[in-house]
Amino acid sequence: MGNSIIITRNLRKIYKMGKIEFSALNGVDLEIEEGEFVAIMGSSGSGKTTLLNMIGLLDFPTSGKIFLDNTDVATMDEQQCTSYRLKKIGFVFQFFNLLNELTGAENVMLPGMIKGNSNSREKALELLQLVGLKERAGHKPSELSGGQQQRVSIARALINDPRLILADEPTANLDSNSAMQVVNLLRKLRNEQNQTIVMVTHELELGKLADRIIWLKDGMVIKDEIN
């Protein structure tokens, strides 16, 4: 294969709830190329979020391997994972997940500030312009609409120029018009900056805008199709 940024090998995740075990991922093998825009689809409970969490180093597999940039993530300690998340990964969460006490601009610049960039503010304003919210930079999340909040969190995901953007149902709370806007924005980014994008979605219409759709069912890949 070419330059795979994400590789998973026989990935399994078993959730334990007391004595009951539930197998959420049952051996997932994936390869995602640098610069690809991939949609992950499947019914509720099929393991999409679980998979995204593993790739994003937010949770760890029960067995199997994940390689990010050809590095086995099992060899990374917590600090390295945190640092990788900060520098290489941008998250867009399903439920916006902005900090309420900060303005839009402050939310966007936060990962940049944590990383120690000195130009975070200008960059945050540029990104807000990119997502069409420059004039809303000083507003708190509670003063923004759902779609606007989602676009702020996309801007936040981009502040540190991540190579990988992971978006878990970024359009779930949006009307179809805003949803289309968000996905087109992600596409545009990929086109302009060659970022790798993995997006979970329930809507085929949106999945079709990606390069490729990976279908999950009961914790397994059942279909992997190029659009």
Add this chain to the structure above:
Amino acid sequence: MINLKEIKTAAFLARKDTLKDWKIFVLVIVALSFSLLNIVFIQALMSGLVSEIYAQTVDLSTGHMVIEPDKDQEYLYNINNLEKKLEALSGVVGISPRYVDRAIIIEKKHDKKSSTTLIAFTPSRENDVTQLYKKIKSGEFLSDGDENEILIGKTLADDLELAVGDKVKMVFSNGVSKEFRIKGVLDAGMEQIDRGSIYVTTQGYDKFLNVHDKASSVVIRLADINQVENYRYMIIPLTRGEVYTWKTKTEYIQRQIESWGMVTVMTTLIGILTAATAIAIIIYINTSSKKREIAILKAIGGSNSFIMTIYTIESIIFGLLGILFGNIVAYGILGYMANHPLQAREGFQVIPVYNLDLAISASIILFLSALTAGIYPAWKAAKTNITKTIWGV
């Protein structure tokens, strides 16, 4: 490790976070202020009580130093000679020989009797050493030439239904009895004086009990009370009697205070625990209500130490403001109490002692407990499982 830029970012978030909800902000500061007050209050009152007891004892009873006869002697002898030697010491500002005896006082109208301590001194000399003369409740203090007058403690006077001007009969240890007029009633605020003592002048006492050139004790006042130990060593060679300082004379009080000391330590410990618990609870509630935000911070790449730093800075902010307002409140309340002292009983006022030492040590204690109490919830918060919190239902 965490770097300066991260600290700045953490400080930025800590500031945003603490000021987000001003009601909680005020609540935390109030809780901390009262915790500080709690620590300070008992200590200040105890110190006030202790110094008042010492001051009373020194001013009304022992003076700065006391010379008493050796165990096997009834009196100190060659008093005139001793007085001369003491007067020669610079820094000795008052010397008063005293005679202590037992006597029976008889109220004649109803024939009420009471056994009391009889103390004789020369008023002009005594007034150089103690401040008994300030404790006259009614009537007047004795003058040197008063031969037929006595002073009587307030409680004793009440018990015998006596007032200034009344005549009483006194029976002395040698069986002699004599009539006296009550010249003044004392309200000293000390049981020993108010309930159990009658005072006469040496001149009057000498009339029926020869006290020439001897004394039961000599009390001394120095220019500087802190020099008592030095003077003790200077005075020891001058007399065959025992030389005590007010400290050794008040050992019984000290023992009592030591036992309070334990109480004070316990109370302070409880105060600190209360403070720490209050802070811990508030920060804990704060952090658990913000688990989602902590998870976001972690998900976007904030390290555990970064999150710890945020909450540590918050604890520092709270700690410092708690110290500031706590001390202001303490200063206000204790200052008010200093001007309007607690009157334990008449003539006995407790003025709380709130000094820099106490303010500093209480502040340090509060700050450390704020910090400690902040660190555990911060650590808990940093350990929060990201996935459960962000995606969890």
